[in-house]
Amino acid sequence: MKSDIVLAGVGGQGILTIAAIIGQAAVSQGIQVKQSEVHGMAQRGGSVVAHLRLSSAPVKSDLIELGTAHVVLGMEPMEALRQLPYLSAKGVLLANTTPIRNIGDYPELELILGELRKFPRTAVMDADEMAKTAGSPRAANMVLLGAISNFLELPAGLLTDAIRKMFARKGEEIVQANLKAFDAGRTLTANL
């Protein structure tokens, strides 16, 4: 088993939460993990990226080689596009369509989405809207976690258990909203 995942977003969007949930689940299965994160200045609203590597054999490099990632997951469309060079030809691209326009010259959204859709195995989704529908506008990252769950050799139950644990102190309503968000993402990519 070997899975290289690039997670992209803007500082504060919760990509490290996605990485942490997957990473912990993998460790509990005896899988070897390396998970490279961005801390520090870039977390202040800049581009952030995390490399998550899972393998049954020991993982050497903390960083993924360009053109070899099995999945690129973008919490934001332009950030997904930025990390596209990491994706292998057979790889899966998962991206949120809701832009974060915290820069002056943000390109036209349709052009970005057009670039993303050119990729053979792509699922673009309005994760923010799906999260709202699920009952928690802040659960867009759980939609993406659900979307990627179909491409991980991990039991989905481990991921949902982690979600339950993570949000337990915020009450059952929030837990359920996050689980619904997860399911919405998972359903969307079931046949990709």
Place this chain on the structure above:
Amino acid sequence: MSVKLLLGDEAFAQGVLDAGVSGCYAYPGTPSTEIMEYFQASQEAALRNVHRSWSCNEKVAMEEALGMSFAGKRAVVCMKHVGLNVAADGFVNAAITGTNGGLLVAAADDPSMHSSQNEQDSRFYAQFAMIPCLEPASQQEAYDMAAYAFELSEKQEIPVLLRFTTRLSHSRANVQLREKKPENTLRLPENARRFVLLPAIARQNYSKLCDKQAVFAASSENSPWNLYYEGTDKSLGIVCTGLAFNYVQEAFAGKCPYPILKISQYPLPKEKLKKLIQDCKQIMVVEEGMPFVEQQLRGPLGNSRILGRLSGVLPRIGELNPRIIREAFKLTLPETPAAAELLRNRPPRLCDGCPHSNTYDALNEACKDFPGSKVFGDIGCYTLGALPPYNAISTCVDMGASISMAKGAADAGLQAAIAVIGDSTFTHSGMTGLLDAVWENSPITILIVDNDTTGMTGGQDSLGSGRLDDICKGIGVAPEHLRVIIPLPKNLAGNVEVLKEEIAYRGLSVVIARRECIQTLRKKK
């Protein structure tokens, strides 16, 4: 023994804890911050009451750790690479005094300057101070080296430097925990006079330190971290230091035809190096950071058999990655989708609702009345005020430099010289500069942007919290020129007036812009 998923920083912290440390000392700095944060979150550290409060700067932290070592207990002091510049006085002289309880200095370098103003390589500091240095290649090594380094430190009565780099500090991996050791008991040094660095004693100590070099070299030669891997193709030999070893292994998928010498303990293992150099036609040196080993192997005349960052086979600056390594070894490169032309840079920025943005709005407005004015900046989130839309500051050099540079510029005749400094940076290294300015009643205005936290590194304690006004008064700032403003949009006009008044004053003034960081405020909710 359990397996944990830990950052390199956290693995080291857990290793240090399991090795019986009694105190962790640090000032926050990316990428080292998570070492201390791990201690602060650890139930075990709390139960044992291991020291785990932030220090006001790295020099203080270094000396506190040396004091704990003097008292016979194990201590660790953690900082980012440029923090070691601040701690350098205590650091270099701790090698001369020697240690009693084990003393580890963890310095985290930031190649590619993700969150730093330079990419200096701390291995030069270890060489300069003539002490052993360990450079973990993996999170597991970061954990295991802690106990090893304490033993080396106590056996040789010497501080040991642990060099981290961003990609190890901030990458998680499975870490196997090992047996725990008890803490040392209080035990004063047998010869406490060696801690008195009067010239006569210092000369003796220095001579002893020189004698120890052979022991350190032998330790490196036999180190479990310095490993020679045989290869079939002797046209090339590879020297990998620290993390670079992983990239090389990855590039060759574990089937490297060339002999490899992996180095993770310094001084350099001379015999192992000699073997590689004698066996192989050319030597490729792959190291994260500056060409520390390569430079030594090339010598001043530039031995052309030695390849690496200086020879141009690898980039001279910046961190390594798998692609750079594959290119250097002329391996086939995986095809990559082209980067889209549509992309725009997304630099970091001040958060929505950040008090600094309101402060900069007021400062920019006030400065319009003082056409020749310059604003000297400092290290923190507010350094982002150098970028649009603010374009508010002209310098950012090192912790505390805003005040001292403003004073120097005022000495030169610049009108008006203004310093912008955060509360934590002020107590780190601004207070001494302020005393200089008070002493000479320099015509500068110091704007302390007080968000009650160390913001850029994620909201650690700021030691001047609640007492900045008293500190300024105590240092000698005239009470009538010590003003406090609340940076909120509704206060803009009033804040501009206060700033104008104090900038116009031809003596020393301090304006404190006080409002809590929006991030720490959110976390409390």
